[in-house]
Amino acid sequence: MSQTMKAAVLYAVGEPLRIEQVPIPEPGPGEILIRIAACGVCHSDLHAMDGDWSDLPTLPLIPGHEITGHVAAHGSGVTEPALGTAVGMPWMYSACGTCEFCLGGMETICARRESTGYSKQGGYAEYMIAPAAFVSNIPDGTDLYALAPILCAGVTTYRGLMRSHARPGQWVAVMGIGGLGHVAVQYAIAMGFRVAAIDVGADKLELARGYGAEVLINALDNPVETVKQQIPGGVHAVLVTATANAAFEQSVKMLRPGGTVVFIGLPGGDADTVRASISSISGWELTITGSNIGTRQDLNEAIAFVARGQVKAQVSLEQLDNINDIFDRMRKGQLVGRTILKIS
Numbered sequence: 001m002s003q004t005m006k007a008a009v010l011y012a013v014g015e016p017l018r019i020e021q022v023p024i025p026e027p028g029p030g031e032i033l034i035r036i037a038a039c040g041v042c043h044s045d046l047h048a049m050d051g052d053w054s055d056l057p058t059l060p061l062i063p064g065h066e067i068t069g070h071v072a073a074h075g076s077g078v079t080e081p082a083l084g085t086a087v088g089m090p091w092m093y094s095a096c097g098t099c100e101f102c103l104g105g106m107e108t109i110c111a112r113r114e115s116t117g118y119s120k121q122g123g124y125a126e127y128m129i130a131p132a133a134f135v136s137n138i139p140d141g142t143d144l145y146a147l148a149p150i151l152c153a154g155v156t157t158y159r160g161l162m163r164s165h166a167r168p169g170q171w172v173a174v175m176g177i178g179g180l181g182h183v184a185v186q187y188a189i190a191m192g193f194r195v196a197a198i199d200v201g202a203d204k205l206e207l208a209r210g211y212g213a214e215v216l217i218n219a220l221d222n223p224v225e226t227v228k229q230q231i232p233g234g235v236h237a238v239l240v241t242a243t244a245n246a247a248f249e250q251s252v253k254m255l256r257p258g259g260t261v262v263f264i265g266l267p268g269g270d271a272d273t274v275r276a277s278i279s280s281i282s283g284w285e286l287t288i289t290g291s292n293i294g295t296r297q298d299l300n301e302a303i304a305f306v307a308r309g310q311v312k313a314q315v316s317l318e319q320l321d322n323i324n325d326i327f328d329r330m331r332k333g334q335l336v337g338r339t340i341l342k343i344s
């Protein structure tokens with residue numbers, strides 16, 4: 001094994017990534033070294049690079065948190081997963097394991113959690129370190145390139161749909177049919193919901209139609225009125241995975257009485273605040289909630305949908321050297337499905 005690896009590194013927010021050779025990290029106690037096969041390019045990585053969120057990333061940073069690969073080395077005290085096993089590494093790098101949230105099945109909101117490709121080094125590289133207890137096992141025979149988006153887009157929207165408390169047969173609107181939204185539509189259909197897909201891109205709405213979305217709405221075309229015309233009374237739930245602030249304010253107005261909107265997209269900066277009608281929320285008993293990635297158990301469940309063939313991300317494979325160009329296209333909304341870095 002050579003002692004250096006290729007990686008894409010962020011040195012300052014607002015700058016492009018630099019492709020360079022860096023030392024291969026060594027796993028410490030309780031850690032493994034992953035030889036990375038694939039890493040998805042999530043919009044959260046673009047927010048990290050642009051410094052959109054108040055809590056800034058640790059620099060210099062190797063971004064990337066939709067990782068699949070194989071165990072290449074063990075740190076001391078680690079025997080599992082065995083060398084050579086296929087594993088996945090999500091945004092949740094670690095959590096304390098002892099606080100009230102970790103113990104209550106809500107490790108996603110542990111105050112001492114660490115984030116892959118944000119507070120810890122991520123997957124835009126040939127190798128990375130991960131705590132052995134936080135990698136997910138992958139069923140035999142799984143396509144590691146097609147699975148990568150499930151490590152963030154999949155688990156996040158699967159948990160978001162559960163947090164919407166929608167029931168089979170009810171209407172769920174998915175706002176934003178990007179990397180997250182295109183798998184959200186598939187999870188929603190697999191969970192028995194009826195789907196309205198909303199995006200500004202016609203190609204993205206077509207993708208949603210192919211998965212079984214019954215109502216397709218262009219977000220530039222009065223989406224609130226259009227939803228209410230096509231689904232009288234409004235939708236039971238909305239999952240907002242869009243990156244534009246407008247979508248969040250619109251989402252609350254699409255709800256049926258008693259409905260729930262789940263905020264997932266994270267526009268950040270000045271776009272981080274919404275205005276919503278207090279009297280509507282009170283009078284119609286609406287719920288506005290959030291969903292933050294997913295627990296290890298959520299991830300196992302999200303992967304199981306893929307293993308059963310009910311969810312399949314649409315992936316475009318690209319080289320690590322193209323990363324800055326991929327982000328240019330993401331900014332313009334030109335990526336359809338999920339773009340995956342094919343690393344090995």
Ligand code: NAD
Nearest residue numbers: 043044176177178179180199219242244264265266292293
């Ligand atoms: P993406 O760029 O692949 O997709 C965003 C989609 O939103 C695009 O299809 C775009 O056309 C669409 N869009 C833009 N403006 C819109 C509007 N006004 N109405 C409807 N759709 C609109 O991004 P992604 O990787 O899917 O990530 C989406 C967001 O989710 C990002 O903000 C990301 O940081 C966030 N995210 C949150 C979590 C979490 O745990 N809460 C996890 C992962 C990602």
Ligand code: ZN
Nearest residue numbers: 042044152153
């Ligand atoms: Zn992500």
Ligand code: ZN
Nearest residue numbers: 096099102110
């Ligand atoms: Zn904790």
